[in-house]
Amino acid sequence: MQVPFDLTSYVRVLKLASTPSWNEFSQIAKIAGAGIVLVGLLGFIIFIFMSFIPS
Structure with missing residues (x-):
């Protein structure tokens, strides 16, 4: 490592x-x-979608 450079x-x-x-x-x-905001909205939509899918 050349410190002055x-x-x-x-x-x-x-x-x-x-x-x-x-x-x-x-x-x-x-x-x-x-x-x-777009990434948060996308995550929220995925969360809502996964909540309504029966396990």
Whole structure:
């Protein structure tokens, strides 16, 4: 492991990184929230479906 080389690559990445604008952040948050709600809804539908199937 080459520590100086690793540190320079980390510094390079941090220099390229920037904070997102509010519009970009809100769009990402909406998409992530919609994905979480969709997966939860799918799990709930499967739970309801499995509850009504007789054992």
